[in-house]
Amino acid sequence: MKAIRLRTPGGLDHLDLVELPDPGRPGPGEIRVRIHASSLNFHDLGVVSGAMPAADGRIPMSDGAGVVEAVGEGVDEFAVGDTVVSTFFPHWEDGEAPIADFSTTPGDGVDGYACEVVVRPAIAFTRAPHGYSHAQAATLTTAGLTAWRALVYNGGLKAGDSVLVLGTGGVSIFALQFAKAMGASVIATSSSDEKLEHARALGASYTINYRSEVQWASRVLDFTGGRGVDHVIEVGGPGTLPQSIQACRIGGHIALIGVLTGGAGPVPTAALMKRQQRLQGLIVGNRRQQTELVRALEATGIVPVIDRSFALEAIADAFRLQQTGGHFGKICLEF
Incomplete structure (x- = not known):
């Protein structure tokens, strides 16, 4: 073979x-x-x-x-x-x-x-x-199940929630699709206007080009009336985490999934504590969660x-x- x-x-x-x-x-x-x-x-x-x-x-x-x-x-x-x-x-x-x-x-x-x-x-x-x-x-093995576990199992995503997805890679796009299918609104970031256009076509309510909007957390707060989002799909790691904390609501959920900006770095722990947020690291998920993801995909028609x-x-x-x-x-x- x-x-x-x-x-x-x-x-x-x-x-x-x-x-x-x-x-x-x-x-x-x-x-x-x-x-x-x-x-x-x-x-x-x-x-x-x-x-x-x-x-x-x-x-x-x-x-x-x-x-x-x-x-x-x-x-x-x-x-x-x-x-x-x-x-x-x-x-x-x-x-x-x-x-x-x-x-x-x-x-x-x-x-x-x-x-x-x-x-x-x-x-x-x-x-x-x-x-x-x-x-x-x-x-589904890695990207699909990671997004599913982050939002559904760890995050308890429900209709009416708001989700911030960083970038337009596999996990973030799955998270966008899952969030929309479950009645949540989505804000997406990218350095490419063309990719942001694709994200809007998939249902993103708001998009932010983080190269032209360097303080993208402020734009997230603008879009949410100062409240912040309920969930953040955090794939950047230390380079983006401080703004993710700022963009997430008080008591919100940040799913730490990736370390695209590096494996280690300072974390604004005081801000995280003050905003009473839940920062949860995760690596993919288990077999039962994947089985339930498959059923959900068949029910929703997500491709x-x-x-x-x-x-x-x-x-x-x-x-x-x-x-x-x-x-x-x-x-x-x-x-």
């Missing part, structure tokens, strides 16, 4: 297309899946670039979607021909997070889904939404926004597009 292997120390020129032995039949509790798509995330870029070192020869990509080709003894949740999508934490089925690292995450601590066939425990997958393409399904797809052998080009920040929504691999 075809696969991508990452040679140490990482870097896009160290991604090799290789032929590997077929993984064979599934054992008890396992399924064999023909992978047809994956989607790119910031975490995947960290691995392939070498910023998050992985074992030599690691097969990258945390997201995978495809078709069940065989089921092992004792598996009754899936049947041959089912379309499925992988989970980010294959052993976290339900409840509170039991892990604080990526040791079990495909494409990082273990081999991922930049390959044609895998044999994995059945619990490493859920069914894909009915009618979704493989590429659309692959966007993931995919900017562009690449062939497996063009994986480096896909990451180069991600590095430029020129995409809106998700970038996928299809094979």
